[in-house]
Amino acid sequence: MGKPSIFSNRYRKEMRKRRNKTITIIIVIAIVVILGIILINGSLNNWTKNNFNTKKVSQGNNDPKQNTVSKKDTAAADEKAKAKEEPQKPVDKTFTVTMPDGKALNIIYDDSSSARKITNIQNQDSDIDFNINPSGTSAVAYEKSKQNVLLVNADGTSSDITNTSYTSSNGTVFSKDSILAQNNNYIWQQSPKFIDDNNIAYISQLPWFDNRPSKFIWKYNIKDKTNINTNITGTNIQINNINNKGLEIVIDNVTQYLKGDGSIAN
Structure with missing residues (x-):
């Protein structure tokens, strides 16, 4: 367009x-x-x-x-x-000692401080009881089946402190092995535990060899290597652990506390 x-x-x-x-x-x-x-x-x-x-x-x-x-x-x-x-877990340090019958025990110790201290036993053996003194410088290993007692020192040394014989008031000598051979239920030396660093308490039926039920608390002194009857006696005796009052002992359901000199307190 x-x-x-x-x-x-x-x-x-x-x-x-x-x-x-x-x-x-x-x-x-x-x-x-x-x-x-x-x-x-x-x-x-x-x-x-x-x-x-x-x-x-x-x-x-x-x-x-x-x-x-x-x-x-x-x-x-x-x-x-x-x-x-994660801090590394410390590796257990051990040394080996031998019971009187030849059984080997591995002892755990700690040397992180100036003085070496025993802390435990490595062997999980139901026949062995183990007790350490308050300072950790010594321990006792007790073989229940044979009633043998071994004193173990933190430096790795050890000694047999089994009370192997008893001399009666009339001079008769009774040996542990012969008495246990005649009666394997006899309590010659049982449940050793430290009262303090130098004294160990244990239960025994000594000085009686008949069927009476009485038991006594005996005391072993590490320094002078003597076994002494404290004459603390009862039908049922139990030795527990140390506390601030002393070594707890229960005699016929009565709790008392044993001192290193053999005295007791409530």
């Missing part, structure tokens, strides 16, 4: 129509261009990020040897940190 004549009645109307159409086309083109630019920039940014991440991963996995070394270094650092966090 040609341009309308300037003298036509419809000239102004047609020109307005054309102008509005042109403006609309320009606006549409501008919107399309703007949307295109936005879409292109978004795609470009995504591509750049993905490409950058791919390069990072590629660079990180580029050298397998380097990755292996890195993992080893990390593991070593973790182990070192863990070792610092």
Whole structure:
């Protein structure tokens, strides 16, 4: 359609129509261009990020040897940190002593301070009772089946302190082995425990060899190596542990406390 004549009645109307159409086309083109630019920039940014991440991963996995070394270094650092966090458990230190019948015992000791101290016995033997003196310098190992007693010192030495014989008032000597051979239920020496660092209490039926039920508390002195009857007696005797009152003993259900000199207190 040609341009309308300037003298036509419809000239102004047609020109307005054309102008509005042109403006609309320009606006549409501008919107399309703007949307295109936005879409292109978004795609470009995504591509750049993905490409950058791919390069990072590629660079990180580029050298397998380097990755292996890195993992080893990390593991070593973790182990070192863990070792610092968890203090190492001390290893038990032991020495070996031998019971009178040849049975070997492993004695656990601690030498972290200036003086070595006995802390326990390693052997889990139900036939052996073990008791340590208050300072930890000595211990007694008692073999229940044979009624043998071994004194153990923290320096690793030991000695047999079994009361092997008893001499009666008329001079007759009775040996432990012969009495136990005749009566294996006889209590010659039982439940030795420390009263203090130098004295050990134990239960015995000495001096009687008949069937009477009486028992006595005897005392062994480490320094002078003597066995003495304290004359503390009863039918049922139990020796417990040391407390601030002394060595706890229970005589016929009465609790008392034994001192190193052989005296007792309530």
